[in-house]
Amino acid sequence: MMDYTIFGESHGPAVGVLLRDVPPGLPVDEEFICRQLLRRAPQDPLSTARHEPDQVEVLSGVYQGVTTGMPVCLLLRNRDVRSADYDALRHTPRPSHADYTAWVQSGGRNDPRGGGAFSGRLTAPLVAAGALAKNWLSLQDIEVNAQVIDENALRQRAEAARQTGDSVGGQVRCIVTGLPAGWGGPDWRETVESEIARHVFAIPGVKAVAFGAGEELAALRGSQANDPWRTDGRRVWSVTNHSGGINGGITNGMPVEFTVTFRPTPSIAQPQETIDLETMTNTKITIGGRHDACIALRAPVVVESAAALALWRLKGADGGGELDDLRGQLD
Amino acid sequence: MMDYTIFGESHGPAVGVLLRDVPPGLPVDEEFICRQLLRRAPQDPLSTARHEPDQVEVLSGVYQGVTTGMPVCLLLRNRDVRSADYDALRHTPRPSHADYTAWVQSGGRNDPRGGGAFSGRLTAPLVAAGALAKNWLSLQDIEVNAQVIDENALRQRAEAARQTGDSVGGQVRCIVTGLPAGWGGPDWRETVESEIARHVFAIPGVKAVAFGAGEELAALRGSQANDPWRTDGRRVWSVTNHSGGINGGITNGMPVEFTVTFRPTPSIAQPQETIDLETMTNTKITIGGRHDACIALRAPVVVESAAALALWRLKGADGGGELDDLRGQLD
Amino acid sequence: MMDYTIFGESHGPAVGVLLRDVPPGLPVDEEFICRQLLRRAPQDPLSTARHEPDQVEVLSGVYQGVTTGMPVCLLLRNRDVRSADYDALRHTPRPSHADYTAWVQSGGRNDPRGGGAFSGRLTAPLVAAGALAKNWLSLQDIEVNAQVIDENALRQRAEAARQTGDSVGGQVRCIVTGLPAGWGGPDWRETVESEIARHVFAIPGVKAVAFGAGEELAALRGSQANDPWRTDGRRVWSVTNHSGGINGGITNGMPVEFTVTFRPTPSIAQPQETIDLETMTNTKITIGGRHDACIALRAPVVVESAAALALWRLKGADGGGELDDLRGQLD
Amino acid sequence: MMDYTIFGESHGPAVGVLLRDVPPGLPVDEEFICRQLLRRAPQDPLSTARHEPDQVEVLSGVYQGVTTGMPVCLLLRNRDVRSADYDALRHTPRPSHADYTAWVQSGGRNDPRGGGAFSGRLTAPLVAAGALAKNWLSLQDIEVNAQVIDENALRQRAEAARQTGDSVGGQVRCIVTGLPAGWGGPDWRETVESEIARHVFAIPGVKAVAFGAGEELAALRGSQANDPWRTDGRRVWSVTNHSGGINGGITNGMPVEFTVTFRPTPSIAQPQETIDLETMTNTKITIGGRHDACIALRAPVVVESAAALALWRLKGADGGGELDDLRGQLD
Structure with a gap:
């Protein structure tokens, strides 16, 4: 089953991703990877002022433009690094950031520069890996598309917040079309929801994942929520898609x-209450550095990537031979 | 890392669960397992009329009342089996149930009796395994508690729906107390959200999982959502817990x-539109069998079990030695 | 990828095996499973006097005689149990057996009756699982055959040893025919040797695994050891198979x-030196119970099973679609 | 559990290794890594004439000289690359090399330059990762040492073979001291033999792995092979170690x-029989490039690395808390 591991730190030499069990013969389109990375890159005043050219280096697993079946390592060098911004915060964890938990988990060994391995910078190799996954899916006519919900309204809210040194949350809706029936299973290792949620919750800042009608289902009756099956004698579909x-x-x-x-x-740029881990006293911080007013605005391509990688894994776990026979019978 | 696999079908000889990498020395309290199973059992007119005594049989991995470290197999025989209820539905998949997808995925090999491996019956071994997980957590003073949100109102809605052959959705809130800081990590295989979501989404009927303030975070500003750190010189906590x-x-x-x-x-008992997979034509069904008007009402112990198993796995993945040292320093 | 876990203890209620990710549509031939179990059963004076009918119970994952794709649980009840034989040995570990290591590993929680989970009895569910694996392989015209090397000579050595309360070692050669080229890979998780060795070394008593010409290769030159490729324009083979x-x-x-x-x-029935773990003093034991004079004699079907399961997993890890295309080009 | 993946191709931009679940706080001694790499490097006329400086670059997971707990990526750039040597061999697979199998497995997508991902070059990142593993083991006073069996005799055989364009096999014996009792288990995923064999069989050219007295055990009686336990009231050992x-x-x-x-x-440099995969006819090849007359001579550090990584994984799979208590009781 395809597997990937993201590595690197925000202010270390590089970030990257290693993919295993990539099938041989998949075209690797570096320009497509770059276009995906550009969708993630900060491009306006609402996003961090940090700029990385995001040139991806293919270190392994690709020969003459296609995958060989061996591990694929994609590397992105860090260039616009300013570690000094973060030194003052070594012992004063930013509220609701991973500073405190990374420190506890690592026994104080974590790399604190720019959030280290917990930085949003790590979504760049996720997007690079996701580009491969989207390539693989598109060969089967599967498309993954995400967009910000109410993007214009959110931009206005983000701009208003930014002016007071604040930030805002937001939501992204992702739709995957072209998927055949039959991927996944009931076990906790294989439900489609489990696998997608697992990858999406690893995107920094994600706190809820809801499928179909999501939380609205709590208020519905079965007769309203059920999706009736229909057929034209060849294809099968449901009238609704709750x-x-x-x-x-x-x-x-x-x-x-x-x-x-x-x-x-x-x-956020406003002063906040926190603690000093050295003296174990209460204190305040004001965060410098370069940050987004709303990460959701740059997140669609990141969500698409996580979902595409999850789906690639699901299909890898499934032989599918029988499926084709079955569909043959239906047609 | 602890691992578990649920097996069995609704109307087969048994359902059960096999747990691996259970640490040796964990007391197995069969009475506690039974009490947890009772919390899941249908007990009122809103629940299925099917009644199983849910006597758990410990087949392996336990000696003189404690685990040995070898795989633990827990078995629950099926007794109140009425396969005939389902025979008519073999080729007419129930809307929004797994009938169609199980059929496609298995190439028509699935066990259709009572939903086979997709039945809510499979949550019984999940609860049995969860009882062990809760035992393990409670040795570390960690408690997992879930309850239906607005239970009384939901019971009334469910009763009203039942009278018209309908059903209702619902929500469960789960709270885990006593967890130390430092479990989990940023990788998609190890974030606490990823692992919990993965197990919870495998509970039949779950469509959304939201942590902390969940979807409300989309509407908040950072200054409202952030949880300020506080300390009294010994312990660390946050003022809010969004x-x-x-x-x-x-x-x-x-x-x-x-x-x-x-x-x-x-x-649901109302007539619904569906298809006939043999003739590939549109048709209608009315579902017989025995069903809950609201699965959320019996779900808290199931959610607790999934969460407890997820947390057990997370900690199993984490050595924690360094952690103890660190906490020693803070104290 | 297909996965299996063996569970149970020698003198517990049952032994069994749970298989996951079994493809749907595989016929489960209980008579074939029984025939394989019979090949493993003790049948002559050189083998243990313990007799188990080895009736396999299919608890899940099979419907109308074929697999559904859901987990398959196979159970074998223990019947001829005599725990008293082993009680005296609780604190005097048998030399070169797992008594001491199981005790240390489990912190003294291990089931000591008949070796608990370390007993040769656990090879019965391995053979039951192996029967499914062999079924799966035979659908692709792959056959797994093992036999004792110099069986007659070994029987004589074993008989001579038995008369003095002693035992003998032995070797089994396993040959898998019909395998297409292209299964496996260079990574430690996927080399054919790695996967086969991993499963074979888990058979109690196995201490060496050698592929092809094995240890003799150390003494050969490349010009002797290399296997020259040949073709008739359609098929490819090597002249030798070192x-x-x-x-x-x-x-x-x-x-x-x-x-x-x-x-x-x-x-063995001879007195042996060991220690008393309670008093931490040196002592002697004479082992009662029922034992084989040579486990290698009953081992071929066990080795076949381990190899068949390993190969099943390898193929499960490999999509193989491209392969078919390639072979098509060659033909 | 610690996990590692080796990536790269012999004549690609780099080879490397990514390690996951490395505990935080492990010192990373780049000089020690380099010394290990030097032990593997070709240094005499019996080894390949290819020379790589083997400067390791630590890309992630290390901060201020110690691991952070995040993935560790170690990179070695390829410099002495001469792809032209191999172009002629694209369709004439070298006997007993991976050329044919890599071609089949990848559907013809494999990187043929210098054996691609199947080259001995890939043992360099294995040794780099092994150096970390040995560091981790040495903190617990565990040492891994391997040496060529009859090294002087083997050097003479290798030199004689080299002069006729031939090569020779050889054996390496590895001894791990300082290991406490209690690591591993009976399951195929966790026996010590299984885990070590799995990693060692992934070293190119390995064809047999034998523990303790190995194949000689086949000829022994139980009374000869058994290792009697002894104690001095505090420690436990066996008189022999078959x-x-x-x-x-x-x-x-x-x-x-x-x-x-x-x-x-x-x-080998001698002409050999093989096939032409394009024309599907029989042909001959004479291999150019740079090769060892005996890979066993440079292999001890590679075997040590594979064993150290295997043992690291085993311990990572084992909580060990109970163990400490037990040992406390014995002392």
């Missing part, structure tokens, strides 16, 4: 849809 | 809190 | 061959 | 010992 394309943890042939909630960026 | 006890995928010492949304039970 | 059908961790289309060395059964 | 320090898949406190058999280097 289930978000998944029943019993398995794709049902309808688009897989889910909503991702991002918290407001925890790094 | 993060749900998790920062950067790692526990922060505050209670881990999350909300689970259950869809309305798809099995 | 590589045991594997190059670079990948099958090359020749039979996969390996030799397994079993140590002499550690349970 | 079991190679492992009983029931678990370390017993004696040194873990095993012998690794390397085949003769398949790349």
Whole structure:
């Protein structure tokens, strides 16, 4: 089953990703990877002022433009590094950021520069890996598209917040079309919801994932929420899609849809209460550095990437031979 | 790392669970397992009329009342089996149930009796395994408690729906107290949110999982959502807990809190539109069998079990030696 | 990827195996499983006097005689249990048996009755799982055959040893025919040798695994050891098979061959030196119970099972689609 | 559990390794890594004439000289690359090398330059990762030492072979001292033999792995092979170590010992029979490039690395808390 590991720190020499069990023969389109990285890059006053050219280096697993089946290592060098911004914060963890938990988990060994491995910078290699996953999916006519919910309104809210040194949360809706029925399963290692959620919750700032009609389902009756099946004698579909394309943890042939909630960026310019870990006393901090007023605005491509990687893994876990036979019978 | 696999079908000989990498020396309290199973058992007119005594049989891995470190197999025989209820539905998948997807995924090999491996019956071994996980957590003074949100109102809605052959959705809130800071990590295989979500989304009917303030975070500003750190010189806590006890995928010492949304039970007594898979034509079904009007009402112990198993796995992945040293320094 | 876990203890209620990610549609032939179990059962004076009927119970994952794709649980009840034989040995570990190591590993929580989870009894569910694996392989015209090396001579040595309360070691040669080229890979998680060795070394008493010409390769020159490629324009083969059908961790289309060395059964009737773990003093034991004079004699079906399960996993890890195309080009 | 993945190709931009679940606080001694790499480097006329400076670059997971707990990426750039040597061999696979199997497995997508991902060059990052593993083990007073068996005799055989354009096989014996009893388990995922064998068989050219007395055990009686336990009231040991320090898949406190058999280097300068994959006809090749006359001579540090990584994983899978208590009781 395809597997990937993101590595690197915000202010270390590089960030990157290693993918394993990539099937041989997948074209690797570096220009496509770059375009995806550009969608993630900060491009306006609402985003961090840090700028990285995000040139991806393919270190392994690709020969003559296609994958060989061996591990693929993609590297992005860090260049615009300013460690000094963070030194003062070594012992004063930023509220709702990972500073305190990384410090505890690592026994004080964590790299504190710019959040180290917990920085949003790590979403760059995620997007690079996601570009490969989207390539793989598109060969099967599967498309993953995410967009900010109410983007214009959110931009206005973010701009207003930015002017007071504040930040805002937001939501992204992701829709996967072209998925055949039959991917996934009921086990906790394989439900489509489990696998997608697992990858999406690893995006910094994500706090909720909801499939189909999501939390609204709590207020509905079965007669309202159920998605009736229909057929024209060849294809099968449901009239509505409150289930978000998944029943019993398995794709049902309808688009897989889910909503991702991002918290407001925890790094805000206003003074905040925190503690000093050396003296174990209460104190205040004001965060410098370069931060987004709303991470949700740059997040669609990141959500797409996490979802594409999750789906790639699901399909890798599934032989699918029988499926083709079955579909043959239906046609 | 502790691992578990649920097996069995609703109307097969048994359901059960096999746990691996259970540490030796964990007391196995069969009475406690039974009490947890009772919390899940249908007990009122809103629940299925199917009654199973849920006597758990410990087949392996336990000697003289404690675990040995070898795989633990827990078995629950099925007794109140009425396969005939389902035969008519073999080729007419129930809307929003797993009938169609299980059929596609298995190439038509799935066990259709009572939903087979997709039945709510499979939550019984999940609860049995969860009882062990809760035992393990309680040795470390960690408690997992879930309850239905607005239970009385939901019971009334469910009763009203039942009378018209309908069902309702609902929500469960789960709170884990006593967790130390430092469990989890930023990788998609290890964030606390990822691991909990993965297990909770495998509970039939779950469609959304939200941590801390969840979807409300989308509307908040950073200055409102951030949880300021405080200390009394010994302990560390946050004034609010909008993060749900998790920062950067790692526990922060505050209670881990999350909300689970259950869809309305798809099995309703009203006639519904569906298809006939043999003739590939549109048709209608009315579902017989025995079903809950609201699965959320019996779900708290199931959610607790999934969360407890997820947390057990997280800690198993974490040595923690360094952690103890660190906490020693802080004290 | 197919996965299996063996559970149970020698003198507990049952032994069994749970298989996951079994593809749907595999016929489960209980008579074939029983025949395999019979090959493993003790049948002559050289084998243990313990007799188990070895009736396998299919608890899950099979419907109308074929697998559904859901976990398959196979159970074998223990019946001929005599725990009293072992009580005296609780604190005097048998030399070269797992008594001491199981005790240390479990912190004294291990089930000591008949070796608990370390008993040769656990090879019964391994053979039951192996029967499914062999079924799966035979659908692709792959056969796994093992036999004792110099069986007659070994029987004579074993008989001579038995008369003095002693035991003997032995070797088994396993040959897998019909394997296509292209299974496996160079990574430590996927070389054919790695995967086979991993499963074979988990058979009690195995101490060496050698592929192809094995240890003899140390004394050969490259010009002697290399296997020259030949073709008739359609098929590819090698003139010799010193590589045991594997190059670079990948099958090359020749039979996969390996030799397994079993140590002499550690349970012998002669008095032996050991220690008393309670008093931490030196002492002697004479082992009662029922034991084989040579486990290698009953081992071929066990080795076949381990190899078949390993190969099933390898193929499960490999999509193989491209492979078919390639072979199509060659034909 | 610690996990590592080696990546890169012989004549690509770099080779490297990514380690996950490395505990925080492990010192990373780049000089020690370099010394280990030097032990592997070709240094005499019996080894390949290719020379790489083997400067390791630490890309992630290390801060102020110690690990942070985040993934550690170690990179070694390829510099002495001469791809032209191999172009002629694209369609004429070298006998007993991975050329044919890599081509089949990848559907013809493999990187053929210098054996691509199947080259001995990939043992350089293995040794770099192994250096970290040895660091980790040495903190617990565990040492891993391997040496060529009969090294002087082997050097003479290798020199004689080299002069006729031939190669020779050889054996390496590895001994791990300082291991406590209780690591490992009986399951195929966790026996000490399984885990070590799995990693060692992934070293190119390894064809047999034998623990303790290995294949000689086949000829012994139980009364000869058994290792009697002894104690002085505090410590426990066995008088002999035919079991190679492992009983029931678990370390017993004696040194873990095993012998690794390397085949003769398949790349020899003599003309050999092979096939042309384009024309599907028989042909001959004479291999150019730069090759060792005996890979076993440079292999000890590679075997040590594989063993050290295997043991690191085993311990990572084991909580060990109970163990400490037990040992406390014995002392």
